Amino acid sequence: MKLYDSKNNIATFKSAVSKSERIVGSIPSIAEENGALLAIITLSETPLDSSADFVFHLKVEEFINLFQS
Template sequence: LDELNLDNGTPLCSKCGGLLKPNTISFGQNLVPEDLERAQDLALSCDMMIAAGSTLVVQPAASFPLLAKQNGGILAIITQSDTPLDDIADFVFHEKLGDFIDRLAY
């Protein structure tokens, strides 16, 4: 990672050409408290939340769609498998996220 130059945006993997994601959180890493507070504030005040590509089981992120729905927001879920929030969601699309996005483009 020391060899990467981030001045030109997100770097590409030298082996596969995919985007390297420098701002992700891995399991076991602590989340930034300010980021969590902002996410909660946004969930409480949004008109609509789209949960895309998530099983909605890993906390604390899985709680944000529920907060949005409980506070009057519309909830849309796009993921391949069932989630604990499917029954309360306004829209549920069980398909690959890439396929869903491709359909939107046409």
């Protein structure tokens, strides 16, 4: 009995990642439907910037420092 099958494990991993991406990608819309606000903190623009309530194009460290000053 073979306990490790690299091809099968890679396929399983890819499937899990794909499902995770879909789940994580749907969180902003689910949150918005339930009354949550969306804040995006990143250096680059995202497809969700236009629907976000707050957008900060900063490093996370810089964003945190705004509140520590």
